[in-house]
Amino acid sequence: MQIKNICCIGAGYVGGPTMAVIADKCQNINVDVVDIDLKRIQKWNSSNLEELPIYEPGLKEIIQRCRDKNLKFSTSIKEKINNADMIFISVNTPTKKKGFGAGKASDLKWVEACARQVALYASNHTIVVEKSTLPVRTAGVIKEILNESEISTKNSNLKKTFDVLSNPEFLAEGSAINDLISPDRVLIGGENPNAIDCLAQIYQKWVPDEKILRTNLWSSELAKLTSNAFLAQRISSINSISAICEETGADIREVSKAIGSDSRIGSKFLNSGPGFGGSCFKKDILNIVYLSEFFGLPEVASFWESVVRLNDWQQHRISKLIVRKLFGTLSNKKIVILGFAFKANTNDTRESPAKNISKDLLEEGASLVIHDPKVSSDQINFDLKIESTKPLTGGKNISFDLEGKWQKENNLEDCFKDADAVILLTEWDEYKNIKWEKVFGQMRKPSWVFDTRSITNPSEVRKAGLNLWRIGDGL
Ligand code: UDX
Ligand code: ADP
Numbered sequence: 001m002q003i004k005n006i007c008c009i010g011a012g013y014v015g016g017p018t019m020a021v022i023a024d025k026c027q028n029i030n031v032d033v034v035d036i037d038l039k040r041i042q043k044w045n046s047s048n049l050e051e052l053p054i055y056e057p058g059l060k061e062i063i064q065r066c067r068d069k070n071l072k073f074s075t076s077i078k079e080k081i082n083n084a085d086m087i088f089i090s091v092n093t094p095t096k097k098k099g100f101g102a103g104k105a106s107d108l109k110w111v112e113a114c115a116r117q118v119a120l121y122a123s124n125h126t127i128v129v130e131k132s133t134l135p136v137r138t139a140g141v142i143k144e145i146l147n148e149s150e151i152s153t154k155n156s157n158l159k160k161t162f163d164v165l166s167n168p169e170f171l172a173e174g175s176a177i178n179d180l181i182s183p184d185r186v187l188i189g190g191e192n193p194n195a196i197d198c199l200a201q202i203y204q205k206w207v208p209d210e211k212i213l214r215t216n217l218w219s220s221e222l223a224k225l226t227s228n229a230f231l232a233q234r235i236s237s238i239n240s241i242s243a244i245c246e247e248t249g250a251d252i253r254e255v256s257k258a259i260g261s262d263s264r265i266g267s268k269f270l271n272s273g274p275g276f277g278g279s280c281f282k283k284d285i286l287n288i289v290y291l292s293e294f295f296g297l298p299e300v301a302s303f304w305e306s307v308v309r310l311n312d313w314q315q316h317r318i319s320k321l322i323v324r325k326l327f328g329t330l331s332n333k334k335i336v337i338l339g340f341a342f343k344a345n346t347n348d349t350r351e352s353p354a355k356n357i358s359k360d361l362l363e364e365g366a367s368l369v370i371h372d373p374k375v376s377s378d379q380i381n382f383d384l385k386i387e388s389t390k391p392l393t394g395g396k397n398i399s400f401d402l403e404g405k406w407q408k409e410n411n412l413e414d415c416f417k418d419a420d421a422v423i424l425l426t427e428w429d430e431y432k433n434i435k436w437e438k439v440f441g442q443m444r445k446p447s448w449v450f451d452t453r454s455i456t457n458p459s460e461v462r463k464a465g466l467n468l469w470r471i472g473d474g475l
Contacts, residue, residue: 001125001198003029007084009045009114011035011073011278013054013348014131014169015090018184020062021180022070031066032080033073044073055347055374072268081121086198088167089114089142095283104290106135106283115142118162119149125161127195131169133228133280135287136221139164139189163195168224173278175347186212189220197300225284229304232281234269236310242272242472243317245283252472253454272472274296274353274425274452275314276340282308282351295328315353318471319360322450325469326421330366333420334444338412339426339453340372340380347374353452354425356405368406369415373428377408421448427455436464 008019011033023031035041043053049060067073074080081087091110096102111134118128128146130139146162153160166189171179186203190196193214201210213224242252253270261269275280285304292301293402326333342352349355358368362384370380384406409415412430416422416439424431432455440447449461452469461468 001085001127001194003085003127003202005084006031006086006088007080008033008088008090008115008131009035009077009081010088010090010092010132011040011053012090012092013056013173014171015016015088016044016052016054017056017059017171017176018022018090018131018169018180019088019216020059020066020071021177022202023066023069023281024062025446026202027070029070029202031071032076032084033071034075034077034080036075036077038075039077041073056173056176056347056446062177077117078121079120082123084122084126085128086129087118087122088129088131089118090169093132093283094135094279095286101210101290104286104293106287108134108138108141111138112141112145113144116173119145119160122149122160122162123158125163127163127165127198129199130164130166130221130250133168133224133284134166134219134221136218136225136291136344139166139217139221164217165188165195165199166192166220166224167199168220170224170227173348174343181206183211184206187215187220187223188212189215189217189223191217225288228280228284229288229307231269232276232285232311233304233307235273235276235281236314238270238272239275239314240310242314243473245474249474249475250472251474255472271454273427273454274318274357274471275311277351277353277355278348279350282311312356315356316360318353318450318452318468319357319364321469322361322421322423322448323364325448325450325467330361330364333366333421335361335366335368336415336419336422337368337370338372338382338422338424338431339417339428340370340375341426344429347376347379349375349379349383350424352383357386357423357425358384361407362404365404368403369409369419371409371412371415372404372426373430378404380408416442419443421450423450424453427453431455436461436466439468440464 006029008015015033019031019033040053043051048063052060089111091114093111094107094286096105096107128142129326143164149160150162168187170183186195186207188199203212238256241255245252245255256270259265260270285308289301290303323330337354337358340352340354341347361368446467448467454470458470459469
């Protein structure tokens with residue numbers, strides 16, 4: 001079977017970049033990305049490429065090359081499903097907020113809705129690919145729904161048949177395009193080798209075959225969760241050691257380098273920081289926790305749950321120590337938050353440590369000035385909706401005598417006037433070149449810098465006259 005028409009349901013952080021790269025690499029395939037969110041689709045179709053709904057280095061260049069040629073964004077879900085030989089399901093799967101499994105299990109209502117739409121509108125033979133991160137055995141749910149459609153059309157002219165594949169996404173935000181163009185591996189899980197080959201042939205256009213791993217459905221689903229769980233576990237491990245460093249006089253950067261030089265451990269993902277964020281790590285671990293509890297494996301559940309617990313603790317311990325260093329109170333104190341995205345080079349704030357730390361500080365009565373090169377005021381407003389918050393617009397003439405409020409500042413240089421502390425929370429490049437001497441001149445004294453990302457040069461900051469706290473720095 002030759003794939004000519006792809007439909008991707010869900011135009012988000014995964015669907016958008018993934019389909020852009022497939023369209024760019026396979027110009028003989030029509031790629032339609034559909035979404036129920038009209039506003040999001042309008043942004044994908046905006047003539048101003050700065051207005052794309054997600055920021056990802058290298059993305060707008062691909063959109064410019066392919067959009068309206070073999071890559072199209074629309075809300076024509078029924079029509080595009082009907083026309084497709086292959087359908088990617090790339091919708092959101094957040095952690096359930098209520099009901100059975102609340103706080104741990106993934107909410108599959110969007111995936112199920114997609115499967116039902118596919119069952120209804122697809123024609124002939126269709127390969128359905130799970131792209132969203134899903135709990136193990138979700139492919140079973142999709143198959144069951146599609147199976148009903150197969151049975152009911154069996155003896156008609158409009159006979160429908162399906163194959164279901166799992167093809168988890170391993171892209172990291174901020175480097176998504178690069179990760180898609182040069183992946184460490186592409187994982188395809190499925191039952192029908194012909195369907196697996198169809199998808200493999202698409203990737204073979206730019207990925208060497210030895211990097212395309214073929215597994216059964218359940219291994220593929222579990223490998224995705226496990227990959228993220230292992231990465232997150234490394235971050236919680238190194239963050240736990242950062243706290244020991246601060247007590248003992250050791251330096252976490254030196255410890256990371258020393259352990260990372262062991263080829264069995266490896267040097268990547270050993271940067272201690274304010275805790276992991278992003279839409280995947282916490283959700284995927286909680287999925288493993290839920291699965292383990294479901295299968296009667298409480299020890300396994302509690303092992304993985306501790307990774308998330310440590311991550312939450314790391315964020316709150318940073319908030320607490322900021323309050324402590326600023327004489328136990330943040331009332332009438334102006335604090336500059338540098339970075340609101342969960343990591344650099346993305347505008348995504350899902351599970352961002354900056355969100356939790358900002359909320360903690362607002363609850364202590366701080367006046368925050370928030371800067372981020374890519375996150376909008378609207379997004380920050382949405383994220384910080386807590387009762388104590390009084391968002392201010394316009395920026396400038398603000399008195400800092402009210403408790404718990406924030407403002408967004410777009411110009412980095414205008415952030416520091418009369419500030420008591422600067423907290424570096426996202427490792428954006430522009431924060432690495434801050435002229436601390438100039439900043440010190442504008443701040444109230446004593447002035448503090450809290451560097452949770454190890455991006456400052458400590459001697460420069462201290463020489464400028466500032467007090468410096470760095471993550472995992474015991475000196
Ligand atoms: C992750 C996985 O890397 C990717 O394979 C998967 O498909 C989706 O989830 P993402 O969440 O986009 O990607 O970013 P990632 O680079 O993994 O970072 C996750 C979080 O860990 C960020 O908050 C980051 O700042 C933090 N991190 C990462 C550290 O604190 N220290 C590190 O050494 C690395
Ligand atoms: P991810 O990071 O997994 O890509 P996002 O939240 O960025 O998650 O994107 C998921 C997208 O899926 C959203 O734009 C949402 O509107 C879309 N979506 C959810 N359910 C459906 C559906 N049934 N049909 C079409 N699009 C959907």
